[in-house]
Amino acid sequence: MTSISINKIDTVPVYRREIEFVERKGTGHPDYIADAIAEAASVGLSKYYREKYGVILHHNVDKVLVVGGQARPEFGGGEVIRPIRIIIAGRVTMTVELEHNGRREVDIVPVEEIIVTSAKRWIQQNFRYLDPDNHVIIECALGSGSVDLVSLFKKGLRKIPPANDTSLGVGIAPLTPTERLVYGVERLLNSREFKEKLPAAGEDVKVMAFRKGNKVLLTVACALISRHVKDKDEYLNYKEEIKRSIEDFASKAVPELDVEVHVNTADDPDHGIFYLTITGTSAECGDDGCTGRGNRVRGLITPMRPMSMEAAAGKNPVSHIGKLYNILANIIADRIYEQVRDVEEVHVYLLSQIGRPINEPLSVGVDLITPRQEITGEMRNEIESIVREELDKVTRLTDLIVSEKLSIPLF
Numbered sequence: 502m503t504s505i506s507i508n509k510i511d512t513v514p515v516y517r518r519e520i521e522f523v524e525r526k527g528t529g530h531p532d533y534i535a536d537a538i539a540e541a542a543s544v545g546l547s548k549y550y551r552e553k554y555g556v557i558l559h560h561n562v563d564k565v566l567v568v569g570g571q572a573r574p575e576f577g578g579g580e581v582i583r584p585i586r587i588i589i590a591g592r593v594t595m596t597v598e599l600e601h602n603g604r605r606e607v608d609i610v611p612v613e614e615i616i617v618t619s620a621k622r623w624i625q626q627n628f629r630y631l632d633p634d635n636h637v638i639i640e641c642a643l644g645s646g647s648v649d650l651v652s653l654f655k656k657g658l659r660k661i662p663p664a665n666d667t668s669l670g671v672g673i674a675p676l677t678p679t680e681r682l683v684y685g686v687e688r689l690l691n692s693r694e695f696k697e698k699l700p701a702a703g704e705d706v707k708v709m710a711f712r713k714g715n716k717v718l719l720t721v722a723c724a725l726i727s728r729h730v731k732d733k734d735e736y737l738n739y740k741e742e743i744k745r746s747i748e749d750f751a752s753k754a755v756p757e758l759d760v761e762v763h764v765n766t767a768d769d770p771d772h773g774i775f776y777l778t779i780t781g782t783s784a785e786c787g788d789d790g791c792t793g794r795g796n797r798v799r800g801l802i803t804p805m806r807p808m809s810m811e812a813a814a815g816k817n818p819v820s821h822i823g824k825l826y827n828i829l830a831n832i833i834a835d836r837i838y839e840q841v842r843d844v845e846e847v848h849v850y851l852l853s854q855i856g857r858p859i860n861e862p863l864s865v866g867v868d869l870i871t872p873r874q875e876i877t878g879e880m881r882n883e884i885e886s887i888v889r890e891e892l893d894k895v896t897r898l899t900d901l902i903v904s905e906k907l908s909i910p911l912f
Contacts, residue, residue, distance in 0.1 A: 503892070505865045505885050509876050514846040515805050516677035521712040523679050524802040527687040528627050529704030529724065529782040531790025534587075535565040537627070538620045539792045539815025540909055542589055545619030546612065547818060547903045553610075554597060557899070558648055559665075562591035562616065563815030563823075567790035570636070574727040574777040574786075576736070585637045585784045589616055591815065592644035613641045628704055629696070630726060631780040661860050661896065662820040664853040670826025671809040672834035672849040673799065678755045679712045680801055682719070685754050686747055690723055695746070701729035701739045703781035717760045721747060722767075724778040736775050740764050798827040800910030807848050814909050818902040822853040825898055826862070828907070829891060836887045837867065841880055846870040849888075860892045 515521055526533045542562040550558040571583035597608040621633035631637065676684070689695055690706045703724030711718045723743055730736045744764045751760040765776045778785055793812025796802055809827055816824040830849040837847045850866035857863060865888055869876060901907035 503861050503863070503865055503889075505867065505888055507867045507876060507881050507884055508869070509873075510848075510868045510870060512870060514677075514870050515803075516679070518805070519713065521677065521679050521710070522804055523677075523683045523710045523712075525683045525687045525708045525800065526795045526802070527704065527706030527708070528691045529631075529784075530707055530795065531567045531569065531782065531784040531788050532795035533790070534782065534784060535567045535790040535792045536795050536812075536814040536909070537623055538587060538589065539563050539565040539812075541619040541623040542591075542616040543815050543817060544903060544905060545615045546593060549610070549615050550594070551903065553608075557817065557819050557903070558594040558597070559646055560591065560593040560817050561815065561821060562589055562593065562643075563792055563812050564590040565790075565792045565815065566590070567784055569784050569787040569789050571787065572779050572785040574779045576727060576730055576732050576777070579727045579777075579779045581636050581779055581785055584635070585782075587620065587637060587639045588642055589620065589639065590642040592646055594646040594648050595643070596645075596647040598647070598649040612643060616641055616643075628781055629700075630728070631704075631782060631785075636780055636785065659858075661858040663856050664822045664859050664862075665817075665820045665855065666823055666853065667855045668811055668823045668826065668853055669809055670811070670822065670828075670830040670851040670853075671807050672827070672830030672832070672851075673803070673806050674831070674834035674838035674847050676799075676801075678758055679710050679717060680803065682717065682751055682755045682758065682760065683708045683710045684800055686719070686721065686750060689746065689750050690721075690743070699739065699742060699746075701725050702743060703778050705778065705782040705784075712758070715758055717751075717758050719747065719751070719760055719762045720766060721762065721764050722776065723764060724776055724781055724783060726781055727777045727779050730777065733770055733775070736777070737770065740768075796910050798909055799831055807850070818899045820859060822851070822859060822862075824902075824909070825859060825895060826851040826853060828898055828909070829895055833888055833891050836891070837869075837884055840887065841883045843871050843873050843880070844869055845872065860895050862892070865892075 547557045566588045568586040570585040572581045624633040705724040707722040709720045747762045811823040813824040834849040848868040852864045854863040
């Protein structure tokens, strides 16, 4: 039986502290690209395995490196000189032993084709001007795995798979106003509606917030698309339009905060320095990316909160708790905050032990910030009930991930 420890922590909630720092890397950031392609590769493999063999076979493709290319953007156009390289590494099941008409046969899984196709599809769906055939080279560096499917089915597939790693998942709730602001600004700038309104806005967006009291200094980097910018004056006008759009969003989304917005602060117009790109990402001009260096599962980088450093993207969705427990911990945290009275802030920790069933973590820790003098028996019962209910349903996450109804980051 999993032990559940519920503790009251005597600290000030993040939203009431004097200062706060929050970051989000957007769709076109090289680190985001690495995470997203790792996840796309895992989903592509999972779908193929399930459709062909009736079961998701072992794989982890959670080591992706984005190697920056070289480009020469200029007002009105430019050219990509050297393409971006994306290297996808991991270990996957490449051969499957089957039985056909009483004979044993070995099936070769087209893993590289699946992974490359999945990666290109993600690029096509998320970029307007990054051509996966001409601007990107995708390489696979995969370790080989195999499985005897006949023996696997004879043994019987375990209803609850065992954890294939010893790791920690962390969840937090609720988001602070600053966190909601940072998340919302990136989603605004990368929304279809905003791109239609301002086609010059690229996909490579990074948002950093520094809050002191109720004042937030928001630093935003947003690549502009060179073909849509004819000269310096138009660039500066677009930059001002982006700034005004963010200010308008902030005034409605977080009216309690006084937000000061700065956009593309490295620009130096007098010396011809502008954040111009041809493809919409800084990866075209030397910026690199790597799985696990971007947003946490919650969708943000929150150094003032508990976080797991696990790279969740690309891990298999069946038994790798480096993925499952980070998702589940946030689901549990949300439910506790929404359903248990007098919870001001909650942190959830799920610790696995390799080999234990994934619905039986070695330990669960729940830390509460509450105005109550102590945690009541009623609160403990409600929290334990939520934790056990969600653990019992952990296997549902696999289907949600593979069907792309649930993605990383969570929202």
